[in-house]
Amino acid sequence: MFKPTRLFLPLLAALLAPAAMADTHSGATDPRIESLLTQLGKVRNISEVAVSPDGQQLAWVVDTNGKTGIVLADAHGQHAHNVGLAAKPGVCSEYGMAWAPDSQHLAFLSTCAGATGTMGSKQPDIYVLDTQSQSKPTRLSNLHGYVDALSWAPDGKSLGFLYVEGATRRASALAAAKPALGEIGVEGIEVQRIATLPAQGGALQLLTPADTYVYEFSWAPDSQRVAYVAAPPPGDNNWWVGQLYVQAATSGATRTALVDPHTVSGSLHGLQIALPRWSPDGSRIAFIGGLMSDQGATGGDLYSVSAHGGAPVDLTPGIHVTPAWFSWSSPQSMLVSQVNNGHAQVAEYTVQADQAQQQRVLFTAPGYIGDGTAELSLSLSADHHYIAFAQSSFDVAPEVYAGAVGDQAPSAVTSINAGLKPSWGKAQSVEWDNEGFHVQGWLLYPANYDPTKRYPMIVNIHGGPSSAVMPHWPSVGYGAAPFSALGYFVFMTNPRGSFGEGETFVQANRKDFGYGDLRDTLTGVDAVEKLVPVDDHRLGLTGWSYGGFMSMFVPTQTQRFRAVVAGAGIANWQSYYGQNLIDQWMIPFFGASVYDDPAVYAKSSAINFIKKVKTPTLIVVGERDAECPAPQSFEYWHALRALGVPTSLVVYPNEGHHFYNPVNQRDVLQRALNWFEKYLPPQ
Incomplete structure (x- = not known):
């Protein structure tokens, strides 16, 4: 929801805590409640789904005993097997998957070999698995902080990610706030930056400056530039004033501010921006702009701006749906996930210089869909011919769905929660x-x-x-x-x-x-x-x-x-x-x-x-x-x-x-x- 306070007034809490923790009911607990809670606890959450760029392999992250593990299968969910460092599921956590452009290497985060990190839990590090060999995953990093949003450069030579060096908490306003101690707003500020690592191993490079908090980023098709949404720290507070920047994918590069919603005129003025995505030809960057009360709960109109600067254009003014996620299919087309009348919907749009029009709805899902990277996000093969995501509804527990992109919704390819x-x-x-x-x-x-x-x-x-x-x-x-x-x-x-x-x-x-x-x-x-x-x-x-x-x-x-x-x-x-x-x-x-x-x-x-x-x-x-x-x-x-x-x-x-x-x-x-x-x- 909103991103409010870090002040808790601990003295007041301590004085009132006994009353605050008083029981809310009298008499015995309804046995139906205990039975219901037990049933709800049986679901195994599927938090990520990723199809390889060639559309031939499928990976997903599933919960086992409170720990996440990676499963690898063919594109139809067959021959599924656990991969990673864990000797068996449920021992440690592995997640944050990203396929390399060659469709052979899968990068991920693992806590299985990590020592206790700065956040008080096992430190995740970046590993790469060769899915076509029997070799163990290769460790690329030795991190000390929070890491998120792994993404291969399109040329496959490096991995980019968001990194908070020395982090003491998750980089999210949903997480528990740090104690309000010291000089408020000055001391203890943690900054999330774009970092890269060579795919073959090497030194970590921080691309963005220490005085800029980055919320999300996207590689240019040529792998030479990155676009990102960022603002001055503290990060929890300033997403609503975030701007769109472009810079070379090297440390210390000069950045260019492409879009500042607080200075632009028109429908975007004073609103929020999210999901910057380069067009396949690298000529422009599209994003979602709208009135959004949370980072991550994305929705609004589709906008476009030249990668070299200029005024942003509202491509979808007056539409009666809410785009939440999109992917360029070509310089003139997009695949869009949108909210329509309380339903998740996937549609094809044609894109011109100043307008995007819905051509057809591919399917309306019976429940919530997503691949774990963003709201209503989809995992797609490089040619956009194969699609995968996790889905659940009020009637059906979470499963992985995958299939050809077409006029029908994909079918479930797993039966992880079939008994529920x-x-x-x-x-x-x-x-x-x-x-x-x-x-x-x-x-x-x-x-x-x-x-x-x-x-x-x-x-x-x-x-x-x-x-x-x-x-x-x-x-x-x-x-x-x-x-x-x-x-x-x-x-x-x-x-x-x-x-x-x-x-x-x-x-x-x-x-x-x-x-x-x-x-x-x-x-x-x-x-x-x-x-x-x-x-x-x-x-x-x-x-x-x-x-x-x-x-x-x-x-x-x-x-x-x-x-x-x-x-x-x-x-x-x-x-x-x-x-x-x-x-x-x-x-x-x-x-x-x-x-x-x-x-x-x-x-x-x-x-x-x-x-x-x-x-x-x-x-x-x-x-x-x-x-x-x-x-x-x-x-x-x-x-x-x-x-x-x-x-x-x-x-x-x-x-x-x-x-x-x-x-x-x-x-x-x-x-x-x-x-x-x-x-x-x-x-």
Whole structure:
């Protein structure tokens, strides 16, 4: 979602921790909850998929006992076998795959031989496997820090990657923040740079300067240049002011700033840019530009700019889908992954100098797709004739899908999770219109649905707000689908501000958090109640991140919901602005700083309407959340407790915005399930 604070107020946390960790339910745990959590824990996540450039080999990364390993097979998933350094799966972690242009060598990261690194865990290093020989992988690096995004130069002579030398944490605002000690904003700043290594071994070279934080990069077709999105450090804060640069692929080279969204005119002004990609002839660079609330949750219009400079061009103005990822097929064509009405879709586009037009939709996936490198990303052979990705839905657990690029969706080539069946009910797309917008959401039926009964319903609002709910198999961590297994309808909305209906729809909740998107959601609830037997007096509300903000704000605007679970929420945009050290994301959404326009922040702050809240609320948050700081949850909990509203606050130690500890992942979901069962018991 947003990229807020690193300040946690540890003294306040220590004083309140005993109350914060109080149990959220009384009596014995529902045995169905334990059974559900056990079932969710059985899924083996497939985090990466990569097809070789010649389309003949397929590799994927799969989880075994909490450790990731690499499996190599032919293009159809046959003759699969584990590769790498691990003696057996589940012992150490190997991931971060990248095929060499020769389709024979596979680079990857491995912790199997590493000592404890600067981040307190095993240090990953770069290895290269010759897939056509029986030799062991060759170690190329001896790193000391965070490494990500391995990428071969097109000529195969070197490997590029993102590197944070001496890193003490993952380079992500989702990770737990560093303790706020020393001179804030000055000491302990960690910088991510582009680094390269010769493919045959040699010295590491840092291409980009130490005063520039690089978020992503792309090799030019001639291997002589790189394009990248970067900003001054600190990196967590400044992605929203990132610029597009080009420089020679050598250390100390002079860089050229191609696009600065804050100085350009037109539709890109003040927005964000992501996924720079060179055209095959090297003449221009395309990227996605739009209103994006998170690095990694990419969506917007397709833009293009000359590799030598000039004004960027919006290639897709006015489209009613949201491109999230793309790859050039030729200088005049692209393959695009896009969000359309809550669905993942792959389409072909023709590209001219100032326009890109969708020619045909190749397929609409039944669930979420991706190869692990970016949102809705695909792994493609060099000729774009073969495609591979991981896919899951509400009905089918994750598997690897691969096949020829054409008019039909690829089929599964693995059966890693074939034995898993959903314990929740069927999924249905629901669409409605409100205030001139077309809106979509996903409805999960209760398990063992009986149309003669009336059921409670839990409404889930996604994070972002620039994001979208798409069907996917749930994990043990916090999510909406498990509520269906306990007898609830679950309604997951994509209101204004979401991806999937075009950029106008995404920008429709600027300076309006909690109002238009709430009206869209309530209108959707009305639409659902006309379709299925929902008891309007037994409605619950939940969400994480932006959904956590909505879970705090909505009860100040309506009494329609009878129980709430607010995950990593924001109660007071004004105090939030002053607490956090990561404030750049807020200007595009609020239009000004809180010092220049405090009223726009005040009108969306739940704390300003707190006496209207009557709804029992469970509040959960990570102790070191760098996106939605824990003090916001304390502020909301303190107010509800003072007003006599049933509430409980649970703070999870050493967790950030995304929970990594399996014990905490399990506990937060269990507490939420128990909370709703207490206040909205299914009959």
